[in-house]
Amino acid sequence: MIIDGVTYPGVIKEKEAAKKQYETAVSRGQTAGLVKASGRKTEKFTVSVNVASESKVTFELVYEEMLKRHLGKYEIFIKVQPKVLVKNYQIDVDIYEPQGISFLDAEASFITNDLLPAIKKSFSGETGHISFKPTLDQQRSCPNCSSTLMNGDFIVTYDVNRESPGNIQIVNGYFVHYFVPPKLSGVPKNVVYVIDRSGSMSGRKMEQTKQALLKILNDTAEHDYFNFIVFDTDIIVWRDSMVKATPENLKQAKQFVRNIKDGGATNINDPTLKAVELLNNAYDLKQVPDKSVSLIILLTDGEANSGESNPSRIQENVKKANKGKYTLYSLAFGYGVDYPFLEKLALENSGVARRIYEDSDADLQLEGFYNEIANPTLLDVQMQYPENAIADVTKNSFKQYFDGSELVVAGRITDNDLNSFTIDVNAEGADQPLKYSENIDLQEKDDANKKLQYIYGDFIERQWAYLTIQQLLEKRIHADPSEKANLTAKALELSLKFNFVTPLTSMVVTKPEDKENEEESLIADKFVEVDSDPHFVINVPQKNDALCFNINEQPGVVLNLIEDKKLGIAVNGELIGDKTTNATLKSTETYFGKLGIVNKKINLRIEVTTDAITVMDGDNQTTFSWLDTVTVDRKGFNLAISNSDNVKLSFGEEATFVIVRHEVWKDNPVHRDYLGFYTIDDHAFSEEVHGLLGQFFHGVDYEISDIHSTADPNKPDATMKVKNKLLTVTRGIQKDYRDGSADNNEIPCWFVHSNAEGLIDGTHTDYIVQDIFSIA
Structure with missing residues (x-):
């Protein structure tokens, strides 16, 4: 965003944090922008822009797109909708393909004979160029009109030379x-068309469906096999077995399609199971070739409200019957469908879901989908x-x-x-x-x-990340709850690392305020980007999930984080408060201001403050500043300071900690620098290890039930059964700095309230110790 001549870049954040930052700016009448993924897809975006009064703003959006090859070509769609005549309107497309370009073309859905000369095309070897530069007269909807005819898609198509597969x-x-x-040569395919004929399919939708099916039958190869199942409350199977696409069978199938009548409710479960049964019988009775592709194409415009109507049970029934043998495609006609259900149904059976829009070209959309799967090879x-x-x-x-x-x-x-x-x-x-x-x-x-x-x-690396995120998001649609949390965390981590707008992240851009005013307003809004009220994130690998909790205590209190009596290792942290008690800026946040690590067996003590790192090795004492880049490698431990913001400490190969220094700006009137402590590897600790963190090093068992919504739709509550107690917990997001960076990732976790009472052994006051080097 260029605001009054100054450029402010967008920042990718977890979507709720980005939304809050944008809404806060808008509520103050400030200029702000938000880009978020539309729905469940990563290819479609919604852009919101708020412009402050008397401001001049330019909003520039740069995006990357992974082109997918369909029907032998790549297509680039550019939406053209200026709504007014534009003096200098130009589209330029430059293409570079290492394999060489085999053909290149461009067209527009709104093209006329007058506009055609405005499109210039050229390609040679690895490069190609398209330009579209219509004059004002060429843009006019009629010779003397002030309205534009440019309204539609500008489409570039091309393919590449392929010397090898x-x-x-x-x-x-x-x-x-x-x-x-x-x-x-094409591989024979066996297709069962499962077509909704319920009352909601009446009128144009049914006519368009019939037109598409008739065209598909015309294009069906003779080596293919097919059948029809139409359904409302009841189901009608055209033939009792799969039939070959002979001219006579195709003729009879067309007559069947023409006679389909709408009416009744929507029973999705029974016809889909019947389709699986038809294909099973066809293979068992050798009615279709062994080497063939079997597809189920389900088309519906509504929700299941007849027969088995529970979406989860329908999914379970189909998955159990199909056993991964046949690919199921879900075509969702219009907006009255339960699209998440159809998407999960398809993904669990190796297929995809596709929305068919209720437009005049719905029949062409259906044909287009069929053409993509018409010729398996x-x-x-x-x-x-x-x-x-x-x-x-x-x-x-x-x-x-x-x-x-x-x-x-x-x-x-x-x-x-x-x-x-x-x-x-x-x-x-x-x-x-x-x-x-x-x-x-x-x-x-x-x-x-x-x-x-x-x-x-770094495009190749980014494409790897994009594909990985896409597949993680796809998997989580049909994953069980524990796996879903892990998949979400991985996708969110990659989205933030590579700065992708996905269903888990958004891009936000705001104009920063004066720092002092900004600090006051952030505190007022409790939107403080700090690691306060020492929060702990406990990974639970066996459940692919995480638990988190805060400890609220007074400045000066020292908390025991880890204590392993057998190994003689302890870690303690001292709390600090904010700088001021000014009533207008009062904050009750506390932080770790000092950490002590002690190893009795090797007579080692390490004190870490926001100013320095002091290593006391026996009688020797060495102090380092955070600006030092240094590694201390002595028998029994290794310490490394890097990047001015983190210290990594290891005892042996499998006990590793990271301490992150969080800096606030120099003249901050409220906050002070503070520390975060994170465990990277805890395998070396004995079974006796304890402490606020240490007690979880060897796992924690719990069960989550009764997940239910709250006033905040993004933070549902649930009941946790742990240590024979029932606790109310809240789903949320916590910051995670364990990679050693001062930049945080955010991971989903179950938040345990009241200083983790019921989750930790005893109460939090049991973990208060005398000083940072205390050890039993």
Whole structure:
């Protein structure tokens, strides 16, 4: 945002934090902007902008898009809707493709003969260019009109040359593999069309559905097999078995489609299970080829309200019956559908959900979807990469490949000394197994990689992150609650690290106020970005979740965090308060101002304050400042100071702590610098370890039930059963600095109230000790 000539960049934050920052600015009449993902998708965004009075603001939005290949081409859609005549209107598209461009075209949905000359196209080798620069007269809806005819999509389409099936880009230790096999014979497909004919499908929706089905039948290959199930309250099966797409069968199927009548309620469970049964019987009785692709295409415009109407039970029934054998696609016609239910139903059965919009071209939308899956050419595609040399690979196993599409896999290369990169793709074709292999000499590709690095920068790494986030978000749709929390945390971590706007994050941009006024208002709003009232985040790996709690005590109190009598190790923290008791700026926040680490066995004491780190090794004492970059490596422990804001301390290989120094601005009238303490590895501690943190090092067992909404829809309450007690806990977000950075990640956790009473052993006052070096 450029506000009165000054540029303010957007910042990616957890979506609730971003929303609050934006709403706070708007409530004060300030200029602010918010970009958030629309609904559950990462490809669609909503932009909100508030402009303060008498301000001049320019809002610039830069975005990246991963193009997906459909029907043999990539498409770039640019929405054109200026609403007025524009003196200097121009679209420029520059394309660089390392494999070379095979064709390039551009068109617009609003194009006329007068506008056509305004589109210029050229391409050669690796580069292509499109420009669209209409004059004022070309933009006019009629020769003397002041209105514009430019209203619609400007569409660029292109494809690339493919010397081999696999195109791989490797830059900065990350790879992306784009796989498109050569032209192959089609694999027979078996399709069961499960079509809603309930009362809500009456009128234009039913007519459009019929038109689409008739066109699809016209395009059905003769080696395919198909059947129809139509449903309302009851179900009607066209044939009692799958039938081959002979001319006679297609003719009879068209007549059946024309005679479909609407009426009744919506029973989704029974027809979907019947579709699975038809396909099972077809394979058991050898009615369809062994090497074939089997699909269930479910089309509905409503919610299940007949037969089994519980969405969870329908999902469970279909998943149990299907057993992962057949791909199910859910087509949601209009906005009256339960889209999350249909999406989960599809994802649990290897498919996807697609929304069909209630427009004049709904029949074309249905046909377009069918065309994407009309010609499968490979089954059971397995993509393999060098073992022990890669990590964090995205999805690399696919049930089928459809002609005209593309399979994309990304990952991280962990072997820095790797000289070559081998790709093996194994799949089943229409007639025989197929294998594609490619070996890339990484040393020979050095010059090419330098060119790619110059052009793409960190693009390959970002594409890996994007694919990983997409797949984590997809998995969490049908994950159980404990796994869902873990998937959410991972997706949120990557979204924040790579600055992506996703369903978990938003971009916010505001104009900062004067610092003193800003500090007062932040305190007034209790929107303080500090690690206050020492909060603790307890990871619970066995549940893929986390617990968190705060301890509220007075400044000067020393709390025992870890005490292991067997190992002779203890960690204690002293609380500090804010600088002032000024009534207008009064804050009751407390923080860790001093930490003490003691190891009796090696006669070591370490004192960490916001000013210095002092190591007392026997009779020797050494003091370091936070500005030092130093590593102390002595028998029994290792200490490293880096980045002016964190200290990492290890006892042996499996007891590692991080202390983060949080700085506030120098003349802050209220807050002072403070410390955060985090455990990275706790495996070395004995079974006797205790303390506010230590007692959880060997796990904690609890059960969550009765999750219910509260006044804040983002913070539901629940009942936690732990240590034979029932506690009320709240779902929330806590900051997590365990990676050693002063920049925080935010992770979801169950917050335990009242100083963690009921969760910790005893009460929090049992953990108050005499000084920072106290140990039993």
